Amino acid sequence: MTGKTSGWSRDEMAQRAALDIPDGAYVNLGIGIPEQVAKFVPADREVIYHSENGLLGMGPAPAAGHEDPDLINAGKKQVTAIPGAAFFHHADSFVMIRGHHIDICVLGTMQVAENGDLANWSTGAPDAIPAVGGAMDLVAGVETIYVITQHCTRTGEPKLVDACSYPLTGQGVVNRIYTDLAVIDVTAEGFEVVELAPGISFDYVQEHTGARLIRCN
Amino acid sequence: MIDKQNASPAAAVADIFDGATVMVGGFGEAGSPIELIHALIDQGAGNLTVINNNTGSGHVGLAALIENKQVGKMICSFPRTANSTVFPDLYRAGEIELELVPQGTLAERIRAGGAGIPAFYTATTVGTPLAEGKETRCFDGRDYVMEVGLKADFALIKCSKADRYGNLVYSKTARNFSPVMATAAAITIAQAGAVVEAGALDPEVIITPGIFVDRLVEIFDPEQESRLVAAGRSYP
Numbered sequence: 001m002t003g004k005t006s007g008w009s010r011d012e013m014a015q016r017a018a019l020d021i022p023d024g025a026y027v028n029l030g031i032g033i034p035e036q037v038a039k040f041v042p043a044d045r046e047v048i049y050h051s052e053n054g055l056l057g058m059g060p061a062p063a064a065g066h067e068d069p070d071l072i073n074a075g076k077k078q079v080t081a082i083p084g085a086a087f088f089h090h091a092d093s094f095v096m097i098r099g100h101h102i103d104i105c106v107l108g109t110m111q112v113a114e115n116g117d118l119a120n121w122s123t124g125a126p127d128a129i130p131a132v133g134g135a136m137d138l139v140a141g142v143e144t145i146y147v148i149t150q151h152c153t154r155t156g157e158p159k160l161v162d163a164c165s166y167p168l169t170g171q172g173v174v175n176r177i178y179t180d181l182a183v184i185d186v187t188a189e190g191f192e193v194v195e196l197a198p199g200i201s202f203d204y205v206q207e208h209t210g211a212r213l214i215r216c217n
Numbered sequence: 218m219i220d221k222q223n224a225s226p227a228a229a230v231a232d233i234f235d236g237a238t239v240m241v242g243g244f245g246e247a248g249s250p251i252e253l254i255h256a257l258i259d260q261g262a263g264n265l266t267v268i269n270n271n272t273g274s275g276h277v278g279l280a281a282l283i284e285n286k287q288v289g290k291m292i293c294s295f296p297r298t299a300n301s302t303v304f305p306d307l308y309r310a311g312e313i314e315l316e317l318v319p320q321g322t323l324a325e326r327i328r329a330g331g332a333g334i335p336a337f338y339t340a341t342t343v344g345t346p347l348a349e350g351k352e353t354r355c356f357d358g359r360d361y362v363m364e365v366g367l368k369a370d371f372a373l374i375k376c377s378k379a380d381r382y383g384n385l386v387y388s389k390t391a392r393n394f395s396p397v398m399a400t401a402a403a404i405t406i407a408q409a410g411a412v413v414e415a416g417a418l419d420p421e422v423i424i425t426p427g428i429f430v431d432r433l434v435e436i437f438d439p440e441q442e443s444r445l446v447a448a449g450r451s452y453p
Contacts, residue, residue: 051390052320052321053244053247053390053393054244054390054392054393055389055390068389069246069247069441069443070247070248070388070389070390070391071247071389071390072244072245072247072390073390076244076245076246076247081389087387087389087390087392088392089324089392089393089394089395089396089397089424090244090270090320090321090323090324090393090394090397091324091325091327091328091396091397093321093324094320094321094324094325097321098321098325098339098340098341117344127309129296129297129304129305129308129309130296130315130317131294131295131296131297131317132294132295132317132318132319132320132347133294133295133319133320134294134319134320134321135319136319136321136322136341136342136345136347137319137320137321137322137341140339140340140341140342140343141321141340141341167345167346168344168345168346169345170343170344170345171343171344171345
């Protein structure tokens with residue numbers, strides 16, 4: 001990406017997203033950069049993290065010697081449970097999701113379209129082993145969907161596009177996107193840039209986006 | 218007198234038949250009833266339809282059952298695992314069928330099956346390839362996809378403790394699918410870290426009431442899948 005002078009690191013993207021998680025929220029964090037959001041939620045806010053395999057009140061990774069193979073997150077990594085945590089079975093866990101009880105879900109993505117369509121489970125390649133996990137349940141059931149992603153793929157293709165070419169995870173589900181270049185809202189009129197990363201211009205973001213961007217007033 | 222205990226995993230799985238549908242508890246290794254699965258490998262029933270969230274790891278447990286060519290079809294949400302090529306290799310070779318189901322829909326289909334509910338509607342998958350060919354219906358202005366309940370001939374699950382009536386309690390996130398699977402199978406077989414006297418479990422904390430459990434096997438110190446995989450073990 002020539003001409004890029006600055007932008008946000010992965011941690012800074014997670015940190016920026018964390019500012020939008022309000023006190024008292026029940027939040028589900030996807031695998032990858034979204035998992036990092038928990039580290040950056042301001043200390044004066046109490047946030048409860050849901051892991052769809054059956055844990056409300058997920059804490060950080062265990063200290064060495066305190067790992068428990070029965071206590072894992074949705075990415076199958078060993079985690080801890082905070083004081084006040086609850087365990088439950090899978091049907092109850094997805095009642096929390098499908099029944100709109102989880103407030104915010106933060107996910108990674110392959111593509112987001114300007115109408116909020118999300119594609120993050122399959123490239124549709126014929127030799128790929130299809131795997132969906134809980135992504136479709138989350139985007140269908142959680143009111144507010146945030147996406148954290150690099151603005152472009154490793155080969156420089158835009159991930160924010162006018163229409164997804166990959167199979168959809170959900171239609172019109174994304175509310176806000178945090179990239180290394182900008183914070184962008186999905187509005188009825190399309191992608192609206194609400195914040196630019198340090199040293200990044202609107203025109204630069206537009207050049208790296210596969211859809212028309214709207215300037216925020 | 219009711220005593221659901223079986224002397225061994227082999228005795229508990231002896232009547233699983235060729236072509237049976239078998240639910241297997243566990244999410245990754247957490248809650249995987251590895252001793253019961255290994256007994257099913259020894260027993261040899263084939264052409265099974267297996268319902269689990271994943272397809273196992275390494276060459277033990279569920280991955281070994283698949284590798285042993287006993288599974289004709291997997292119903293799961295996430296068949297890829299970083300440390301197993303067993304399912305992907307067979308799938309690419311066209312030797313195993315896959316029904317891909319979103320994780321929450323999978324849990325609810327099992328719950329519905331156990332609750333005597335033949336089908337339900339969910340917004341999950343609307344507008345995606347996984348909704349193709351399914352009936353959709355609009356309620357209050359939103360589209361929903363019809364999904365059918367799932368039942369099984371057998372469920373193999375793992376719990377931390379059971380009493381002789383089959384009341385079960387679990388360990389942390391190892392609970393996952395097991396309580397709903399226990400309700401949806403004609404014969405539910407649970408391996409328990411301990412089987413205690415009736416009355417020894419507090420009725421307020423029982424997760425699976427014994428009516429849903431048919432057979433128990435006590436496995437005091439079960440194998441842990443990740444340890445077996447790290448040690449390079451395979452089964453048989």
